[in-house]
Amino acid sequence: MLTPPNPLPVSRSNPPESKSDAKAKPDKAQAILDGALQVFTTQGFAAASMDRIAKAAGVSKPTLYSYFQDKEGLFVALIQQLVETHSPITITNAPKPDFQTPPAAFLRQIAGSVLGHTSSNQPFLSLMRLLIGESEKFPELSQTFVQELSKPVIERLAFYFEMHPDLNFPDPIVTARVFVGSVIHYIIVQYIMQGDSVMPLERERMINGLVDLILAAGMAPTNHKSA
The missing domain is CATH 1.10.357 (Tetracycline Repressor; domain 2)
Incomplete structure (x- = not known):
């Protein structure tokens, strides 16, 4: 049996959120992943920076780091999501x-x-x-x-x-x-x-x-x- 993909890495634990914050969180995480895809595919991994990814995602750099610890972790999370959601072999x-x-x-x-x-x-x-x-x-x-x-x-x-x-x-x-x-x-x-x-x-x-x-x-x- 295949091992389920690891969950998206989060750098640190956060204090309890309100219901509205919890509802907005997945949307913000997705915006970060979408921005990362844009930056990685146009600039490559080496040239990509967390600053550029934050700008492409429309979030602040502290917000970006609150979801993903570093560029490597974000890249891994992005690949895992693409594998899960864009597999053509359904x-x-x-x-x-x-x-x-x-x-x-x-x-x-x-x-x-x-x-x-x-x-x-x-x-x-x-x-x-x-x-x-x-x-x-x-x-x-x-x-x-x-x-x-x-x-x-x-x-x-x-x-x-x-x-x-x-x-x-x-x-x-x-x-x-x-x-x-x-x-x-x-x-x-x-x-x-x-x-x-x-x-x-x-x-x-x-x-x-x-x-x-x-x-x-x-x-x-x-x-x-x-x-």
């Missing part, structure tokens, strides 16, 4: 894969949902850029991305590949990683590195080609799993 939340759906339709549904959501999801693309740019400085954040987004869908796909009566893959985990890795590569090249103008590839063509490739390697010769 269709894998079902308890069990649907074995009644033909494999081709099931795989197209997954790839189409992820790519369709990601192409217009600027916060998620910003998350990817931040993680790629700062992965060496914050390796635990990249691991959070893998733990919360990549790992669940790979495990669910591998289970589907292993248990579906019409599929017969020698190594379902490797097959699932190839499928998910191809989708992530497409996202990085087309949407983050602006590769669509260098080697354009229509989304539907990518999905159809990937699904055909996977199923060509895994369709069982009979209607039951091989021994």
Whole structure:
């Protein structure tokens, strides 16, 4: 079972708040995170400062520090929030894969949902850029991305590949990683590195080609799993 993401770090305990203060607090925290996203994505982590983040968020610097102890803690909180709220892989939340759906339709549904959501999801693309740019400085954040987004869908796909009566893959985990890795590569090249103008590839063509490739390697010769 996945470990729940850590709560947003708060630097110190505060005195009891009135109901109106408590109601306003989440809005202010969100404003800080929104401002931090703007500053980090436009200036990078090294050039970003708490002064600039406070200005972008529309809060005072003391208020900023009352929520987040330092820039590193704010960056970690931002990544955790983006992972939680902007994951495009929501269709894998079902308890069990649907074995009644033909494999081709099931795989197209997954790839189409992820790519369709990601192409217009600027916060998620910003998350990817931040993680790629700062992965060496914050390796635990990249691991959070893998733990919360990549790992669940790979495990669910591998289970589907292993248990579906019409599929017969020698190594379902490797097959699932190839499928998910191809989708992530497409996202990085087309949407983050602006590769669509260098080697354009229509989304539907990518999905159809990937699904055909996977199923060509895994369709069982009979209607039951091989021994």
